[in-house]
Amino acid sequence: MIEFQSVSKQYSPDAYALRDVTINIAKGELVYLAGPSGAGKSTLMKMVAAVERPTSGVVTVNGQDIGRIRKAGIPFLRRNLGLIFQHQRLLNDRNILANVMLPLLVTGAPKAQAEGRARAALDKVGLGDRARALPLELSGGEQQRVAIARAIVNRPQIILADEPTANLDRAAADRVIEALRAFNAVGVTCVISTHDEQVLDGAARVIHLEHGQLVGGGA
Ligand code: ADP
Ligand code: ADP
Numbered sequence: 001m002i003e004f005q006s007v008s009k010q011y012s013p014d015a016y017a018l019r020d021v022t023i024n025i026a027k028g029e030l031v032y033l034a035g036p037s038g039a040g041k042s043t044l045m046k047m048v049a050a051v052e053r054p055t056s057g058v059v060t061v062n063g064q065d066i067g068r069i070r071k072a073g074i075p076f077l078r079r080n081l082g083l084i085f086q087h088q089r090l091l092n093d094r095n096i097l098a099n100v101m102l103p104l105l106v107t108g109a110p111k112a113q114a115e116g117r118a119r120a121a122l123d124k125v126g127l128g129d130r131a132r133a134l135p136l137e138l139s140g141g142e143q144q145r146v147a148i149a150r151a152i153v154n155r156p157q158i159i160l161a162d163e164p165t166a167n168l169d170r171a172a173a174d175r176v177i178e179a180l181r182a183f184n185a186v187g188v189t190c191v192i193s194t195h196d197e198q199v200l201d202g203a204a205r206v207i208h209l210e211h212g213q214l215v216g217g218g219a
Contacts, residue, residue: 001025001026001029001061001189002025003023004024004044005060006058007020007047008055008057009047018043018047019212021040022214023219025191028189030184030203030205031205031206031207033045033192033207033209034195034200034207035209035210035215039211041193044209048081050066050077050078054066062157062158064077079107079156080158081157081159081160082151082156084151084162085160086162088147090147092136095132096127096134096149097122100146101118102150103150103154104118107154118153121152126145140167140172141175141176142172145179148180157188158188158191159180159183160191163195164177164180165177165194
């Protein structure tokens with residue numbers, strides 16, 4: 001479902017963010033991305049979402065070659081991706097139900113249908129009873145679960161979560177991972193980057209990057 005074939009990424013001629021990375025992530029897999037800050041984890045995820053393109057090598061997502069994808073094809077690619085990236089903040093001027101409905105309204109879903117699905121998504125992350133709360137009335141962990149609900153409300157086949165447990169305490173981090181695992185359990189492919197040793201300990205597969213190179217969990 002996600003394939004990297006000898007992929008390198010250079011943001012400038014003398015610096016590699018990724019170097020000769022080959023990985024294969026199958027449909028329905030749950031994969032963690034580990035490695036120190038600057039190892040290339042975000043760069044890898046950005047390439048899956050066609051935010052960045054490879055300098056060399058081939059990235060394929062759902063059969064599409066990211067290096068050759070046209071601008072017009074990017075919205076179609078992203079429709080199949082649930083993105084939980086750190087810079088994608090919730091909109092603080094509206095309640096969490098409205099935040100989660102937004103991706104559906106943007107694609108033209110009728111309001112009643114969008115509300116039904118957004119409520120179902122909030123239920124799945126354990127926030128069904130907080131629909132009318134404003135983002136800033138929630139804890140950091142609850143806000144992160146709203147971001148998960150917003151990311152999955154379009155029923156994507158793949159979830160990409162960049163450090164979703166950063167700055168959360170143990171209990172909140174565990175609930176965030178639990179929410180992501182629940183979607184994986186119904187068939188959604190999940191790629192989650194984390195520094196959280198406790199999360200990595202129980203993981204079936206960890207792709208480990210250092211200085212842009214794969215040091216474990218590849219192929
Ligand atoms: P991680 O997510 O593991 O912290 P990143 O993928 O963000 O790693 O960064 C990998 C390397 O690429 C780092 O050396 C970082 O400074 C560099 N880098 C990331 N984004 C850019 C960019 N837009 N321009 C230049 N260098 C970048
Ligand atoms: P509904 O049919 O009302 O959308 P569901 O219980 O089937 O209710 O889904 C609840 C939420 O979980 C929905 O908003 C849906 O978008 C989200 N979801 C995302 N991916 C999946 C999936 N693969 N299977 C089930 N639900 C998913």
